[in-house]
Amino acid sequence: xxxxxxxxxxxxxxxxxxxxxxxxxxxxxxxxxxxxxxxxxxxxxxxxxxxxxxxxxxxxxxxxxxxxxxxxxxxxxxxxxxxxxxxxxxxxxxxxxxxxxxxxxxxxxxxxxxxxxxxxxxxxxxxxxxxxxxxxxxxxxxxxxxxxxxxxxxxxxxxxxxxxxxxxxxxxxxxxxxxxxxxxxxxxxxxxxxxxxxxxxxxxxxxxxxxxxxxxxxxxxxxxxxxxxxxxxxxxxxxxxxxxxxxxxxx
Amino acid sequence: xxxxxxxxxxxxxxxxxxxxxxxxxxxxxxxxxxxxxxxxxxxxxxxxxxxxxxxxxxxxxxxxxxxxxxxxxxxxxxxxxxxxxxxxxxxxxxxxxxxxxxxxxxxxxxxxxxxxxxxxxxxxxxxxxxxxxxxxxxxxxxxxxxxxxxxxxxxxxxxxxxxxxxxxxxxxxxxxxxxxxxxxxxxxxxxxxxxxxxxxx
Numbered sequence: 001x002x003x004x005x006x007x008x009x010x011x012x013x014x015x016x017x018x019x020x021x022x023x024x025x026x027x028x029x030x031x032x033x034x035x036x037x038x039x040x041x042x043x044x045x046x047x048x049x050x051x052x053x054x055x056x057x058x059x060x061x062x063x064x065x066x067x068x069x070x071x072x073x074x075x076x077x078x079x080x081x082x083x084x085x086x087x088x089x090x091x092x093x094x095x096x097x098x099x100x101x102x103x104x105x106x107x108x109x110x111x112x113x114x115x116x117x118x119x120x121x122x123x124x125x126x127x128x129x130x131x132x133x134x135x136x137x138x139x140x141x142x143x144x145x146x147x148x149x150x151x152x153x154x155x156x157x158x159x160x161x162x163x164x165x166x167x168x169x170x171x172x173x174x175x176x177x178x179x180x181x182x183x184x185x186x187x188x189x190x191x192x193x194x195x196x197x198x199x200x201x202x203x204x205x206x207x208x209x210x211x212x213x214x215x216x217x218x219x220x221x222x223x224x225x226x227x228x229x230x231x232x233x234x235x236x237x238x239x240x241x242x243x244x245x246x247x248x249x250x251x
Numbered sequence: 252x253x254x255x256x257x258x259x260x261x262x263x264x265x266x267x268x269x270x271x272x273x274x275x276x277x278x279x280x281x282x283x284x285x286x287x288x289x290x291x292x293x294x295x296x297x298x299x300x301x302x303x304x305x306x307x308x309x310x311x312x313x314x315x316x317x318x319x320x321x322x323x324x325x326x327x328x329x330x331x332x333x334x335x336x337x338x339x340x341x342x343x344x345x346x347x348x349x350x351x352x353x354x355x356x357x358x359x360x361x362x363x364x365x366x367x368x369x370x371x372x373x374x375x376x377x378x379x380x381x382x383x384x385x386x387x388x389x390x391x392x393x394x395x396x397x398x399x400x401x402x403x404x405x406x407x408x409x410x411x412x413x414x415x416x417x418x419x420x421x422x423x424x425x426x427x428x429x430x431x432x433x434x435x436x437x438x439x440x441x442x443x444x445x446x447x448x449x450x451x452x
Contacts, residue, residue, distance in 0.1 A: 001364065001370065001372075004369070073437075073439060093268065123301070123396065197367065250371035250390050
């Protein structure tokens with residue numbers, strides 16, 4: 001199977017920002033410009049996450065989503081502040097192919113996963129898990145690593161799978177934005193315990209990090225932000241490197 | 252011939268807009284089909300679909316689309332679930348009858364790997380046709396948990412974790428693709444272009 005290389009855009013509307021360790025934010029550019037750039041570089045998918053919508057209980061900016069979707073002829077996943085089935089509907093209407101949910105499902109009502117999967121199909125429901133090491137296990141956090149949920153990451157991953165989620169976007173609160181490598185143990189544990197695809201994010205600082213993650217944990221996809229935002233590498237460079245190392249990727 | 256492509260909108264939310272956008276990019280005039288009368292206004296049909304086989308057939312029935320589709324003689328392109336419902340019967344949430352354009356069953360993918368099968372994958376053309384021509388080496392985007400099981404009318408196969416499944420079908424002017432051309436970069440746009448240009452001089 002070809003590992004998906006996904007460009008991840010973290011938004012503090014109207015800008016795409018680069019959170020460092022989920023805290024300090026640096027402005028990178030506008031969503032539709034970056035999405036188009038990464039699409040043209042050969043990204044297999046684009047994820048757009050409004051990282052402040054949930055925290056500030058803000059409305060999702062649908063016109064931004066639509067404008068961004070218009071530039072893409074690859075799958076487009078959108079999340080941040082999703083609370084209702086109507087939010088799912090509106091995002092699909094504005095061009096999202098997948099909707100990413102986290103805070104509301106983990107903190108308030110996990111049943112929304114079942115409802116959304118039944119109405120829109122499993123494959124279009126993505127659950128974002130923000131994992132942080134806590135004592136000897138990983139715990140789910142929300143609101144960009146600010147709030148604990150008390151839920152064990154593996155148990156939650158199994159639960160969202162049984163509730164009908166089609167995919168997991170796995171982030172590491174500790175590794176995010178630091179560009180010091182992925183939390184491979186975390187990725188491996190989640191991938192091995194569930195049957196649905198897992199996309200792993202947080203930590204790519206050099207090409208070797210991505211290779212190590214894929215070889216050790218075999219995720220279905222790798223989501224990359226910083227490495228692309230700072231133009232350290234283009235997606236085509238990443239893919240060429242992986243291919244040279246006998247890892248299958250598209251184009 | 253005006254050559255308008257109708258996109259069948261049957262209440263299953265999802266990728267209608269992506270498909271419309273991609274068809275326009277491929278140069279088509281499009282019309283979203285919201286009621287049975289709209290079928291007479293178009294020259295070709297695209298049958299999209301996300302969700303389950305059972306819900307799709309139920310929604311098509313509620314919208315009054317079963318009869319116009321049963322009586323249809325225009326070229327159809329079924330995409331993903333839209334291809335699956337061209338089959339005889341589906342086994343998603345119970346047993347549901349499909350359009351029976353293609354003698355086939357729709358069953359869960361039986362693979363020792365992650366399901367749904369998500370991502371770009373290649374196709375292995377068994378019998379080429381007008382819409383796949385020139386795209387034999389291309390990669391397309393897949394996102395599905397069920398597969399069409401049939402032994403005739405196969406256009407291409409795709410391998411996932413050692414398991415080969417039917418990734419596109421054709422019978423007369425009925426075409427089906429398991430992948431999403433609207434999400435498959437330039438290759439997908441080209442496939443849509445080929446469909447739009449069927450029968451055009």
